[in-house]
Structures are given as C-alpha cells and as structure tokens.
Amino acid sequence: MTTDVSARLADATDHPTLERLWLLFRHDMSEFSGALPNSDGTFRSDRLHAAFTQADWAPYLVTSGASPVGLAFVRSLTAPTRVLSSFFVVRGARRTGIGLRAVQEVVTKHPGPWEVAFQESNVIAVGFWRRVASEIAGDAWTEERRPVPGRPELPPDTWITFNAPAAAQG
Template sequence: MTIHSSAHVRPATPDDRPTVERLWLLFRHDMSEFDGQLPNPDGTFRTERLEAAFSDAADWAPYLFESGGRPAGFAFVRALGAPVHVLNSFFVVRGARRAGVGLRAVRQVVARHPGPWEIAFQDANAGAVRFWRRVAEELAPGAWSEERRPVPGRADLPPDVWISFRYPGP
C-alpha cells in the first residue's frame, strides 16, 4: 500500500484498542532508543499511559490516525480538565513519516481542544526536535516557548524538552 499524505484523525474507541496496543509497541520500541527501557519479559513495554488513555475518559482522549484507510499512528491527550492540555504520547509509523501525516494529525488533535498546550520530547531524538519545533511555529508563529524539565522519578535521564503554545493563538 502506498502512503498517502492525508491523515484522518478520530477518537479511538474501545474497538480500536487492539490496533492502538500494537501501535503502542512500535512507539515504545522507537522510544527505547532514547530512554533505555527494555521490554518486559513477555516482550511488551510498560503501558500506564495506554491504560489511562482508554480508562480515564474525563481527563484523557486517545486518537487514532489513518492514512489511506490504514492505521498510521496515534495520540494521547491528557489534562483535558486542566488549564493546560498535554500531548502525552504521539506516534506516526515509520512508513508514514516525512509525508505530512504527522503534521496534519497534530493539527487535527490540537484543534479539537483549543487553549494552552504542552508537548514534551527528548533532545537526543533529532527527528522529534525538528518536528515539534516546526509544529509549534506553524500552530503559534513566534508565540511559543521551549524549556527543559527533569523527568519525574528518572534522575538517570537528561531533562525532557517541553514546548508550550496556545492554539489558536492570542
């Protein structure tokens, strides 16, 4: 199947959970390069955020991305009831990267929850650094900030980079 640059984002339902769980394994595998996490003995990775996204309906929202009718990624938004929304997890399958799917997907997710946003990523993940700075500039031109914050409970890791912006802008 050829990758389409289109991205359709929709709320992930309980019926979508098996698909998102498989995408989660790919996401955690990619992230293990930067956080040093190894799989559990059964080959899975930690799933706290996945569990929260599908069980804490009041404060979390899971989204599934599709391109050409195929799963292309997911996003988990948390802190929906808080003053600042957090894009907690965001993943696009490698075959859909650099085709515009991620940028289209993040625009659709953020537009569903107007207001202040925060997104964390790691300096060591050069692709994420470029992507999230581009996203911030496109969604809030000249009106975004970046700071480094320690990873809670993980003094062994370098600080996360946090981008903050308001969408739509002021």
C-alpha cells in the first residue's frame, strides 16, 4: 500500500489539472452511462463547475508524490449527509491503495454521515466501494438501489451510506 497520498482541497490554480482529470473520469464512466463527448470532444462538466463555484461543494485533488492521480468532489457539505458526488483515480494508480487512502482522507475532513453512488455494472466500483465502507465503518453501513433522477432508461444506481468518524486528535 502506498503512503505518499494526499487529498487536498483544490484551489483555482488546480482547475486546469482537475479539468483534465475530469475528462479522463467522464471517459471511463461513459462505458456505464453511454454518454458521448460534446462536439468539442469534452464531456458534460456541470459537477466540475459546481465543485469550484458552489458554496456547498468542495473539490479535492488527489496526488501521489508530485503526480496528480485523481479527484474527489464533495457536495451537500452543510446538509445532514455529505455526498461523494464524483471520485476518480487514474488507471495507473488503481489497485495500489491510493483510492482507499484518498477517500479516507476526504471523509475524515467532513465527519458524519456520507453517501456515495455507483453503477452495479461497474464491477470494480462495486468491490471498491464496499471495501471503502467496511474500512471506514466496519459493518455499520448500508446499501440500496435508487432510480437515476431524470434517466428512467438507466438501471438504478447503488448507494452506500456510512458514518465517517472525526480524525483522531494526537
């Protein structure tokens, strides 16, 4: 397991890096959503925009050493339950422990109830998010299927809910 992982709150200077990571994320997700690029080769970027402009959102840049390796967008920061709206780790950094460490770092910064959605057809994500929930909350997590709002043609998303403890003081 790698130890040089950081998930830090992104600022305006990180925006271009997160835009490029976002394109990689949306490309990966297009396999499950069927989404095609816009005419300029980009994908829908409303969540990227919201992460940088909405007060209730927070964009995180995930790095390993000096390399940007992923992103995490949190929404509903002031709501009773926070939502990990988008999470991505580049393929070359997967299965190294970076994703788990990054999620743990992000949720610890916002202790309390959390939800994360994924597609059941994304078999790798299914195993990853169940492992994340177990690592963070032990057996105290739930899973349910919910329809995708406004997309009745898509299969329901799977939502995992868990509580993130506050970081240990020491």
